[in-house]
Amino acid sequence: MMLEVRDLDASYGRAQILAGVSLDVAAGEVVALLGRNGAGKSTTLKAILGLVPPARGRVVFDGVAVAGLAPYRIARLGLGYVPEERRIFTDLTVRENLEVARRASRQGFAPWTPSRLFKLFPNLETLIDRPGGRMSGGEQQMLAVARTLMGNPKMLLLDEPSEGLAPLVVEQMEAAIAALKREGLAVLLCEQNLHFARRLADRAVILEKGQVRYSGTMAALTADATARKTYLEL
Numbered sequence: 001m002m003l004e005v006r007d008l009d010a011s012y013g014r015a016q017i018l019a020g021v022s023l024d025v026a027a028g029e030v031v032a033l034l035g036r037n038g039a040g041k042s043t044t045l046k047a048i049l050g051l052v053p054p055a056r057g058r059v060v061f062d063g064v065a066v067a068g069l070a071p072y073r074i075a076r077l078g079l080g081y082v083p084e085e086r087r088i089f090t091d092l093t094v095r096e097n098l099e100v101a102r103r104a105s106r107q108g109f110a111p112w113t114p115s116r117l118f119k120l121f122p123n124l125e126t127l128i129d130r131p132g133g134r135m136s137g138g139e140q141q142m143l144a145v146a147r148t149l150m151g152n153p154k155m156l157l158l159d160e161p162s163e164g165l166a167p168l169v170v171e172q173m174e175a176a177i178a179a180l181k182r183e184g185l186a187v188l189l190c191e192q193n194l195h196f197a198r199r200l201a202d203r204a205v206i207l208e209k210g211q212v213r214y215s216g217t218m219a220a221l222t223a224d225a226t227a228r229k230t231y232l233e234l
Helices: 041-049 071-076 094-100 114-120 122-126 137-149 167-182 194-198 218-223 225-232
Strands: 003-012 015-025 030-034 056-061 079-082 155-159 186-191 203-208 211-217
Touching (some): 003 041, 015 041, 041 056, 041 071, 041 155, 079 137, 094 137, 114 137, 114 167, 137 155, 167 186, 186 194, 194 218, 203 218, 203 225, 211 218, 211 225, 218 225
Parallel strands (some): 030 186, 030 203
Antiparallel strands (some): 003 015, 003 056, 203 211
16 A cells, blocks of 8 residues: 555644544555535645654554654655645746756656657647746646656656636646556545546545545445535536
């Protein structure tokens, strides 16, 4: 198992956001983390990476217990994170954004290079010398994913990668994530767009008020109208 999370609690000050969250992600698997706004999806990703220190629980990434480690140490183990806000360097060009993130390749994974990334996101090659701040939202999202891949991660945490994107860009993002899955990369996909998630995910975990309310295959969730209506307002 690439990622194992057990009984994870996390808080912002006195406000408890996560209560006993447990989930697993295997190598080459896409797991969708679903739920309404404020359900705790983004906090779960941040707690796994250590950006929000877990109050309780166990997080094991690629066999290493990482709960309590500094975020940069967890990232160096091979856990990549694409935040909802993208956080690209707007004053740097596409080329410079990618070079800033470059890290050595990892055993068992083909190294990511700009030329290889341009096959995944062809739009970026034509914009290679454009500053990030002069790109559209969809182009910035592609760059955010590509920059994270330049770190040669073993797994990606993706926070709302389809949010606010034009339908054509959503299709390109979907194709890219599917390609990463075929490469053997594990992906924990935080999404509100069930239609996007179910075309990619093997399994689904639904959060409500910081707790896991549903965990099962994506096929089972697709067939379970009661669960979708109860927890996703669909």
